[in-house]
Amino acid sequence: MSAITPNEQPEFDFWEFVACARCHLPFSAESGAQPPVPFWVTECGHVVCNNHLKPDQSCTECGTQGIQVAPLQREVPAYNEAFVD
Ligand SMILES: [Zn+2]
Ligand SMILES: [Zn+2]
Numbered sequence: 001m002s003a004i005t006p007n008e009q010p011e012f013d014f015w016e017f018v019a020c021a022r023c024h025l026p027f028s029a030e031s032g033a034q035p036p037v038p039f040w041v042t043e044c045g046h047v048v049c050n051n052h053l054k055p056d057q058s059c060t061e062c063g064t065q066g067i068q069v070a071p072l073q074r075e076v077p078a079y080n081e082a083f084v085d
Contacts, residue, residue, distance in 0.1 A: 015074060020049035021061040027072065043067040 011031070018027035020039070027035045027047070037050040046061040048069075058065045 018047055018072070020052055021046045022048060022052040025049045025051075028074075039072040040069040041072045042069050047072060 013028070013031045015028045016026070016031060018039070019025060020027075025036070027039050035049075039047060039049055040053050041047050042059045042061075042064070044059050044062055044064045044067055046059055048060050052060045053069065054060045057067055057069075059067050
């Protein structure tokens with residue numbers, strides 16, 4: 001049987017590459033670090049920090065009007081199923 005190596009996930013943290021589209025403030029300077037300010041992801045797919053979130057529901061990056069924004073946060077880590085009886 002030829003073993004296929006499963007996709008190993010190196011220590012790659014997607015969040016380290018997330019930054020505000022305007023000021024490039026990193027969401028997370030270090031793996032696991034909390035962002036210094038809240039971050040938001042817009043309906044049009046842009047990420048902005050709280051300093052650049054526009055109050056008029058337009059995207060600060062591309063100017064799309066009437067967008068929804070959602071708080072950007074790391075997913076809560078899943079618990080390892082270490083307690084399975
Ligand atoms: Zn910003
Ligand atoms: Zn946008």
